[in-house]
Amino acid sequence: MADITATFPRPTIKWNETAAGGYVVLALVVLIWAGFALTMRAMGKSPLATADVALIRFAVPVVALLPLLFGRLHLLRQVDRKTVLLVLAGGVPFYFIASAGAKLTSAAYVGALIPGTTPLAMALISRVFMGRRLSTRQALPIGLILGGVVLMIAGQRHAVTADTLRGVGLLLLASLIWAGYTIGLRQTGLDAISNGLLLSIGSLVTIVPMMLVGLVGSNFGHFSVGEALPYVLVQGVGTGLISTLGYAFAISRLGASRSATIGSLSPALTSLLAIPLLGESLAVATAIAVVLMTFGVILANRTGERVPA
Incomplete structure (x- = not known):
């Protein structure tokens, strides 16, 4: 008996409906995250002021997404004020503090200390403001992250200046703000x-x-x-639009845990790209520190302290 299904065309599966599509988009997102850290560092040599780049960063997605605003106004109005403040802290305050820290350090520091210490910052916020204790599963990843931070500074103590230490302090503060922003995103209950x-x-x-x-x-x-075009592409279109929507798409295809784990590779990618693009050197101690922090973030993602875009 003939197979009657052979007479009907088989439905084609589009690339964006597969896991492969998720990996492609996520690879682009990780590249954009690395580009964000590189452009934050490059601002010190650019004719654009921090405020100019910040304006580009937030104006581009507003213009692009404005037609979608009116259908979501009722959802935005339901978010409580404290949560709104947490989210907005990840905007202008984070931008200026991260930029100030970037000017005093290097792209490797920016790429490692902000996303690399966010799980540590989230654990600190949870402990101080929510009374949550550090679980045994969190101890190892946080220990790796702390070890990476110490090694990044102590491993190059001969080259560390007062400005470098101030820059590290600002980047750690930016990481703390980003952790609060991350918590705020979880509490809004909104889509990407x-x-x-x-x-x-x-x-x-x-x-x-x-x-x-x-x-x-x-x-x-x-x-x-x-001179403004690289910031329009990387900060406005890349970070403001593609990474935000792309990361949400990747999670829908690959799952949150796998997406966050792959996303943890951005600090290492930033350090490597800074060598040819910005002419920065990568000391052995810094490279080891970045590896430790990357593994720490990967483990933190697997234990529940995921770091979104």
């Missing part, structure tokens, strides 16, 4: 687009008045489109 709108619109409403009244310096009008 709604969270992106909340962060971008709130940050844009904050940064524009600060620039207009002179609270933050701006070089607007003193740089070319060509």
Whole structure:
């Protein structure tokens, strides 16, 4: 008897419906995260001020996602004020503190200390503000992260200056703010687009008045489109749009744990890309520290302290 199903065309599976599509998008997201750290470091040699780059970072997603705002207004209005403040802390405050830390250190420090210490910062916040104790499963990853931080500084003590230590302190503070932002994202109950709108619109409403009244310096009008283009692509389109939506897509195809584990490779990628792109050297101690922190974040992701984009 003939197989009657042979007379019907088999449904084709599109690439974006497979795990392979998730891996492709996630690889792009990790590359963008590394690019974010590199551009934060490169700002020190750019004619653009921090406020100019921040404006680009938040204006691009607002313009792109604005048509989707009105259908989500009722959801945004339901988020309580404390959670909104936590999310907005990951905007302008994080940006300026991370930028100040980047100017005093290197791309390897930026790429490792911010995403690499976020699980540690989240554990600290949970302990101080929520009364949660450190579990035995968290001890090893947090120990690896702490060891990486100590090695990153002590391993190059001959080259560490007072400015370097100030930069490390600022980057660790940025990591603490990012951890609070991460907790805020969990509490909003919103989808990726709604969270992106909340962060971008709130940050844009904050940064524009600060620039207009002179609270933050701006070089607007003193740089070319060509000089601003890398920041438009990496910070605005890349970080603001693709990484936010792409990470959510990757989670839907690969799962949160696997996506977060692969995402943990961004500090190592940042350190490697900084060598040819920014001309920075990578000391042996720094490389080992980055590896320790990367493994620490991977283990933390597997024990529940996941670090989102």
